Amino acid sequence: MLKVKNSLGNSIQGFKPLREGFVGVYICGPTVYGHSHIGHAKSYVSFDVIVRYLTHLGNRVRYVQNITDVGHLTDDADEGEDKVIKKARETGLEPMEVAETYTNSYFDDMDALNVQRPDITPKASGHIPEQIDMVSKLLDNGHAYEVNGNVYYDVSSFPDYGKLSGRNIDDLVDGFRVEKRSEKKNPADFALWKRAEKGHLMKWNSPWGVGFPGWHLECSAMALKYLGPTLDIHGGGLENMFPHHDDEIAQSEGVTGEPFAKYWLHNNMVTVEGRKMGKSLGNFITLKDAFAGEPPLDKKVRPMVLRYFILNSHYRSPLDFSAHAIESAEKGLNRIEEAYSNICERLQISRNSTGEEGGVPETVNEMVDNLKIDFYAAMDDDFNTASALGGLNKFTRNVNKLLSQGGELNLSVLQPIETVYRELGENVLGILRDAGTRKQNRGATIEEELIRTIVETREELRAARQFDLADNLRDKLEDLGIALKDGADGTEWERAN
RNA sequence: GGCGGCAUAGCCAAGUGGUAAGGCAGCGGUCUGCAAAACCGUUAUUCACCGGUUCGAAUCCGGUUGCCGCCUCCA
Numbered sequence: 001m002l003k004v005k006n007s008l009g010n011s012i013q014g015f016k017p018l019r020e021g022f023v024g025v026y027i028c029g030p031t032v033y034g035h036s037h038i039g040h041a042k043s044y045v046s047f048d049v050i051v052r053y054l055t056h057l058g059n060r061v062r063y064v065q066n067i068t069d070v071g072h073l074t075d076d077a078d079e080g081e082d083k084v085i086k087k088a089r090e091t092g093l094e095p096m097e098v099a100e101t102y103t104n105s106y107f108d109d110m111d112a113l114n115v116q117r118p119d120i121t122p123k124a125s126g127h128i129p130e131q132i133d134m135v136s137k138l139l140d141n142g143h144a145y146e147v148n149g150n151v152y153y154d155v156s157s158f159p160d161y162g163k164l165s166g167r168n169i170d171d172l173v174d175g176f177r178v179e180k181r182s183e184k185k186n187p188a189d190f191a192l193w194k195r196a197e198k199g200h201l202m203k204w205n206s207p208w209g210v211g212f213p214g215w216h217l218e219c220s221a222m223a224l225k226y227l228g229p230t231l232d233i234h235g236g237g238l239e240n241m242f243p244h245h246d247d248e249i250a251q252s253e254g255v256t257g258e259p260f261a262k263y264w265l266h267n268n269m270v271t272v273e274g275r276k277m278g279k280s281l282g283n284f285i286t287l288k289d290a291f292a293g294e295p296p297l298d299k300k301v302r303p304m305v306l307r308y309f310i311l312n313s314h315y316r317s318p319l320d321f322s323a324h325a326i327e328s329a330e331k332g333l334n335r336i337e338e339a340y341s342n343i344c345e346r347l348q349i350s351r352n353s354t355g356e357e358g359g360v361p362e363t364v365n366e367m368v369d370n371l372k373i374d375f376y377a378a379m380d381d382d383f384n385t386a387s388a389l390g391g392l393n394k395f396t397r398n399v400n401k402l403l404s405q406g407g408e409l410n411l412s413v414l415q416p417i418e419t420v421y422r423e424l425g426e427n428v429l430g431i432l433r434d435a436g437t438r439k440q441n442r443g444a445t446i447e448e449e450l451i452r453t454i455v456e457t458r459e460e461l462r463a464a465r466q467f468d469l470a471d472n473l474r475d476k477l478e479d480l481g482i483a484l485k486d487g488a489d490g491t492e493w494e495r496a497n
Numbered sequence: 498g499g500c501g502g503c504a505u506a507g508c509c510a511a512g513u514g515g516u517a518a519g520g521c522a523g524c525g526g527u528c529u530g531c532a533a534a535a536c537c538g539u540u541a542u543u544c545a546c547c548g549g550u551u552c553g554a555a556u557c558c559g560g561u562u563g564c565c566g567c568c569u570c571c572a
Binding site: 027162165236240241278317327331397403462465 | 499500501502503508509510511512518519520521522528529530531532533534535536537564565566567568569570571572
């Protein structure tokens, strides 16, 4: 039985979708005004695995993730500027060019991380009529009021306001700065529609004049459109619990009168060497920089390593990023990849040979069964990927033990191991995508033939006990990023990533 | 000031009442011409600190200290 930590009510609950076998998931997507950073990676890798696991359990999942390209201001005060427009002003591009550029950038990075694309990726700017419609309904039923072309949500009209983050309006007011010349009835009221000043880019006609939608509104409108009045799961970053998610609830429930989401899942933040990551703190790490090995990294971070690193902690725990931590993740992942690719390689050989078919030895059955028991128990416990990886590591130790015993392993031993790696390691966790291509020995490119020739020549030198020359070749290849491993069955090579 | 969370070995990190997963690093060994990888063994009598509840607590309760997030934009 899958259990999840529901932020709404702050408790662990059994997971039961509204319709058996169908799960509607809405995850807050990025605001596309810059390249994605390692915080995005944590969020979207975590939710990717959640969606993969729900699918693995046999559910039909509809995964909706918005792209916010309008309305997200740099500041909630009246003088705040739209983030996308600000970037457009700075770069001399059309706002939609900015949005397109960083939407593409986002998906490039997510593809690299083996994050599956959502089923629907609606854009805020493409859903203006839906948003206007929601504002009209909120005005009609008394949850909103208009002042000078601005429309605000009246939080006092929604008794449950703040129920997700556990706040009440009176507490909030103390925390709000005193806004000068505010048109709001209550400082906690938030904008649904904003009047566009002269020269404002990205504006639309509405019943209240020319303007643009408020930040939180797009999520409510698009979730309603594609998933109906009540979502099974709404996910997002912890930092958005208030006000963004509480505002979404107020808007959506204000319109539909039905619960907005059954389960709220919040993923925790990334810190860098113990400190919050922020642009103003100068410790901001984009994914492109991480993949390229820019400081503070001293080497390229393989996307799969970042993915493994993220999944090695719980999505609800903060994750501390450092070059050192990445290094140990890389070595840990290498071990699993190595074992998996060895199994795949042996399987290939075994399929091509006509060796006798033995039964599956008890030890192999036991290994696989134990992994499954550990893995499903971990994942059922609020998607505990760290614990699931613990099981996969234990399994890998047993696989290596089997491999290092030497001797032939027939199909009936190799196949169940390969299958469970593929189903759990790749299909659910998505960390083994690169493993199949690690062993490049069988390639047919000229480069690979050349490497093969060098390796064979070195073998002859070793046989002739010319170790100085042989070691020299190994060092040279190492400098070129080719690692050699001398084993009992000859020398293997692979690219050091 | 208000709300929420965290504190587990040298490092990262699971574990929320039954006697400390896993990874990295370290140490000893097997293998190797050497190296790398892999394998075997080993590494927290103890979970920030002080009290309490319990047959039993890292896990529950109270307090102390430290750190973090949100309340202003952030995944």
